[in-house]
Amino acid sequence: MTASSTQTGPPPPKPRAAVVRDALGVGITVGLSGFVFGVTSSGAGLSVAQTCALSLLVFTGASQFALVGAIGAGGAPFAAAAGALFLGARNAFYGLRLSQLLALPAAVRPLAAQWVIDETSAVALAQPDRAAARLGFTVTGVSLYLGWNITTLLGALGASALGDPSAWGLDAAGPAVFLALLVSMVRGGDSRGSWRRIRERPEPVTAFVAAVLALASLPFLPAGVPILVAALAAPAVLVVNRRRRDLS
Amino acid sequence: MIWAAIALVAAGCYAVKLLGLSVPAAVLERPMVRRLAALVPIATLAGLIALQTFGEGRTLVVDARAAGLAAAAAALLLRAPFLVVVAAAVLVTAAVRALTG
Numbered sequence: 001m002t003a004s005s006t007q008t009g010p011p012p013p014k015p016r017a018a019v020v021r022d023a024l025g026v027g028i029t030v031g032l033s034g035f036v037f038g039v040t041s042s043g044a045g046l047s048v049a050q051t052c053a054l055s056l057l058v059f060t061g062a063s064q065f066a067l068v069g070a071i072g073a074g075g076a077p078f079a080a081a082a083g084a085l086f087l088g089a090r091n092a093f094y095g096l097r098l099s100q101l102l103a104l105p106a107a108v109r110p111l112a113a114q115w116v117i118d119e120t121s122a123v124a125l126a127q128p129d130r131a132a133a134r135l136g137f138t139v140t141g142v143s144l145y146l147g148w149n150i151t152t153l154l155g156a157l158g159a160s161a162l163g164d165p166s167a168w169g170l171d172a173a174g175p176a177v178f179l180a181l182l183v184s185m186v187r188g189g190d191s192r193g194s195w196r197r198i199r200e201r202p203e204p205v206t207a208f209v210a211a212v213l214a215l216a217s218l219p220f221l222p223a224g225v226p227i228l229v230a231a232l233a234a235p236a237v238l239v240v241n242r243r244r245r246d247l248s
Numbered sequence: 249m250i251w252a253a254i255a256l257v258a259a260g261c262y263a264v265k266l267l268g269l270s271v272p273a274a275v276l277e278r279p280m281v282r283r284l285a286a287l288v289p290i291a292t293l294a295g296l297i298a299l300q301t302f303g304e305g306r307t308l309v310v311d312a313r314a315a316g317l318a319a320a321a322a323a324l325l326l327r328a329p330f331l332v333v334v335a336a337a338v339l340v341t342a343a344v345r346a347l348t349g
Contacts, residue, residue: 029331036334050250057258060265062293067257069300077253081260083292088261090289093282095268104269113266169342172316175300176337179317182293183324185286206287207294214295219306226303230295234287238280 019132023139026119030061031147036173037064038155043165044072048156055152059145060117062181063088065174070224079224086231094121101125101133115141118181182207202237209233312348316341 034055041051046068054064063084070080095116101124104112115137124137162168186203210233217226301313319340323333 029329033331033334036338046250050254053254053258057254058261060261062289063257063261066292066296067253069296071250071253073299073303074305077249078256081253081256083296084257085260085264086292087289088257089264090285091261092264092268093285095265096271096277099269109269110266113269114262116265116268167342167345169312169316169338169340169345171300172313172320172337172341173334175297175313175317176320176334178293178297178300179320180324180330180333182290182297185290185293202283202287203290206291210291210294211298214298215302215308218299218303218308223306226299227292227295230298231288231291233291233294234284237287238283 014128014132016132016135019127019136020139022126023123023136024143026123027140027143028147030119031144032151033061033177034148034151035155035158036170036177037061037068037148038152038157039159039162039165039170040065040072040155040174041068041152042156042159043170044068046071048153051156052149052153055149058084058088059114059148060088060091061148062118062178065177066227069174070227073223075224076222079222079228083224083227083231086228090118091116094118097121098124098137101130102137103130112137112141115145117144118184119144122184202241206233206237209237312341312344315344 037055038051041054041064042048046054051068054067058064058067066087067080067084070083071077095113098116098121099109102112120137120140123140124133127133127136159165162170165171186207210230213233214226214230217229221229297317301317302308302310304311316337320333320337323336328336
């Protein structure tokens with residue numbers, strides 16, 4: 001991997017304690033939000049076992065919220081699964097960047113793979129060297145996996161005590177989680193500098209077109225399908241952008 | 249059916265994670281693939297936000313969730329931590345719902 005041209009000089013070495021502190025900060029705060037997932041999933045009609053299975057086995061928050069949200073809205077389970085898989089696909093690209101950075105032995109890869117998500121990637125990729133990146137990835141992965149699964153269980157168990165989740169406003173948690181993730185993705189692109197000029201940045205227009213497509217198709221298509229229509233905004237924007245570049 | 253969907257999502261999500269760690273970089277580093285991979289989650293997230301905020305069955309409504317989402321957006325503009333953003337959305341939605349009955 002080549003150094004970014006925006007970087008000035010080699011970064012200073014980072015003490016292990018600082019890496020652990022950053023990693024634990026991310027792992028614990030995001031891990032706590034598993035509670036919201038547990039409650040949301042129960043509210044969508046999934047059992048405690050199904051809810052916990054999602055956090056243990058899927059372990060990528062956006063896909064989990066997407067799946068239970070679609071099932072809760074009455075979507076067919078397989079259409080709901082397709083939306084969740086679309087969201088999970090981005091983890092392949094985190095894995096790609098992490099495999100070069102962490103240089104994991106082949107035997108460790110199947111284990112480490114389950115932790116390749118937004119937060120562990122963000123922490124690992126922010127570290128100045130391989131040792132710090134490995135430490136940051138591991139500490140974030142362990143703390144987030146433990147926290148996310150324990151709080152998922154608590155949320156799923158507590159949901160029955162809470163009664164109707166919408167009375168507590170918990171049906172707004174999913175969209176808020178997605179918005180936070182969306183903003184961090186758009187900001188992430190910004191700091192890399194390759195999309196600096198707003199006019200050439202495809203993210204805002206893609207998000208807008210996707211939202212319009214989703215809402216416009218909601219009354220006419222079966223539940224679960226509008227999100228797949230929304231995803232078409234991505235190739236559509238790329239094709240239009242390329243055509244416009246070819247013309248200019 | 250729900251268990252089948254869970255199994256499918258679990259297997260699929262694990263497979264893409266492992267794929268990223270395992271394949272040679274050249275396979276996924278084509279510019280078109282990379283750009284699409286960056287934009288598909290953005291489109292999906294934006295679609296989900298719209299549907300879960302304004303969708304009620306198969307009709308569109310503006311209700312307390314819209315106020316909650318606005319609160320989350322305000323918290324994000326103020327660079328609030330993740331949990332504060334979610335809490336703002338939940339609390340404002342609950343408050344608006346309690347006030348408007």
